[in-house]
Each structure stands twice: as structure tokens, then as C-alpha cells.
Amino acid sequence: MISCILRLSLRDLRVVLAACLATALLAAGWCSQGVAAQWSKEQAQQWYAQQPWLVGCNFAPSTAINQLEMWQADTFDPETIDRELGWAASIGMNTVRVFLHDLPWKDDREGFFGRLDRFLEICDKHKIRPMIVLFDGVWDPDPQSGPQRRPRTGVHNSGWVQSPGRVILADDKKQDELQAYVVDVIERYSADDRIVAWDLFNEPDNPNGNSYGPLELPNKDDRAERLVRLSFKWAREVGPRQPLTVGLWRGPAWDNPAELNKVHRAALELSDVISFHDYGKPEVLKKRIAELKKTGRPLICTEFMARGNGSTFEDCLPIMKRQRVGAYCWGLVDGKSQTKYPWPTWQMPILGEPDPWHHDVFHPDGKPYREAEVKLIKELTGK
16 A cells, blocks of 8 residues: 555655545544534523524515525515615614525525525624524414415414415325435525524424414324424534524423423424513513523514414513513514504405504504604613
């Protein structure tokens, strides 16, 4: 072997050494991927200490009825996104939670990434760092690419769709095929500081009882838990710089995992930072925060603010600031998602203006729904 190497030309020797180095680096990379693990509590707290107090909203432009209209080529609307994120920034919001969908990636990978790149450029312009959601278990379980339905008059979120749909969720093989989507998206942005965190799956086990319940999988908790665990595994193989999370959103006390369903146990077990939803009154929010503080990890409330339900900016946002819990309200601008209407409008639509608005902060022209709310948000964010 040594005599063979000695007979090599200098050029050939460089080629051999380069190949050996590449092989060594590849091996090291695969090794690091193989041992990728959940962040320690100390790592998570160190990361969180470097962040500003995260305040924002769950965002889709007012011209999109769902994730598909937001990301498909024919309906992607950067002008509206730019205008509305400007309104968010103007009141001190520094982050948004935004939902992707596996179908636009599958249908048009390059175009999808081009649009996502453009979205990130707009966010960066406004000094807003998004939390990216990859999958969603809420509302219509049968998503279809192409033109989307028109909003149903007076009905809350009448066109939102799940990702993946129930046909994929029910099938192990089809679930496994989603690895390419998860890895491709996270790998592309794994070191992108414009992204604050990855929320792998929104409310994975949601039974959608007040809307599409009869169409749902009877074993959705089992099926969703499988995809939650796989998503964490696939994401950790990439090893992104940003933390991973899946949120808790319902059930009994969250500090007693033995009483929780499989999805909630997986979320607590695997998340780097703990995220949760709470649309209850202030005393309920305080109770949930106390339960989750026991994890020793940073807390981010990725959904709150349902005025008629007792979850308001005035009562809840100061609590989260005092306890340095990240806070994302649902909705920004009244639009095609119609989330100003309350959840029960699936059974009884409201014709006309709801009082109060359930979610959302601005009218379509940028006028605040309630000036006092905007003033409070500005005061709490230092804007």
C-alpha cells in the first residue's frame, strides 16, 4: 500500500487525500447525527436566555383561507404578507408562528422553497423571527391541492386543513414517506438564525369534535403519536440549531404524565422547549404555567387569546411577561380564515359582526379592533 502511494503523482495524491478527508467528515457527520439527542434543560435555558421575550401571533395573510392558499404559487401573496407583518412589527411583535404544509412541497418543491425564502426575507425586513410548524392535526382531514373552497359565511376557520391528511396518518408506509419532507425543510434552514424554533406538529391528536369529528380516525392519538415521535427522530438526525417542540393543548394536569394521552406524553418527553396552548381565563393560564414550570425547561404559549372565552390580552399577556413565557395570540388580521368568529359558529353561523371578536387584532385596513389592546401590547413590548 505504501509503495503504491509513493508511485502516485502529486495531483493523484491530493485526490486521494481529499477523498479520505471527505470520507472522514462524512463519517463524523453521520456519527453526530446518530447521537443527536434532546437538548438538556441547561442547554434549553441557555438558548432561551439569549432570546428576547417572544411576543407574536399565529399568522396567515388575510387573503389565505388556509396553509395551501398561503404557499401555493397561484395564491402566494407577498405584498399582503409584507403589509400585515409591518403592522405586527409596529406594535412590538418580534415573532410569528406560521404553518407549512406537505402538499405544496410535494407538488412543487423548488417553487415552495422559493416562496418560503421570500417569506423569510419579509420577516427579516420587519425583524420578525418565525416559529415554523410542519404538521397540523386540526380541521379538515382531507386536504387537496389546487383551488381552495370559499369561506363559509360566518363560520370560524371554515377552510383550514390538516397536514398530513387522515389517509396518510392512518398508514405506516405513507407516514414514513414524510421523512423526506421533514428532513428537506429542516436541513435547508437548520442554521438559519431567522427561524426561532421548529414546532413539528400542531395539536396532533385533535378529534375536531365540533367540526369534522365523524370523519376522524378513531385511533388518532395512536396514529399521531407515531408521527410525532418519527418527526422528532428525523429532525434530530438533521440536528438544527433551533429548538424542537410539540405543544400540549388539552387534558388533565400536565405535571402528571401518567394521566396524559400518548401524544401529550411524547410532547413532554421529547421537546427541547415546552410549548402549550391555553384559551382559558387567567387563573387557568397560571395553573398551566405552574404545572409546566416543573419541567425545568423554557415555556412558550403558542396559542392564546379568545376574548369571549376569557382569554384576553389585558388579563393574560402581563402574566406571561412577568413569568417570561413566550406568547403567541391566534390571528392578526381579519380575513378569509374568519377567526374573529367563535368556535361554535360551526353549529350556528353568525350573520354580521361578532361581538366580541374571538381572535385577531386588526381590521383589513390596518385599524386596530381595540385601540386599548394595541396600546397595551406596545407598552409590554417596549414599542
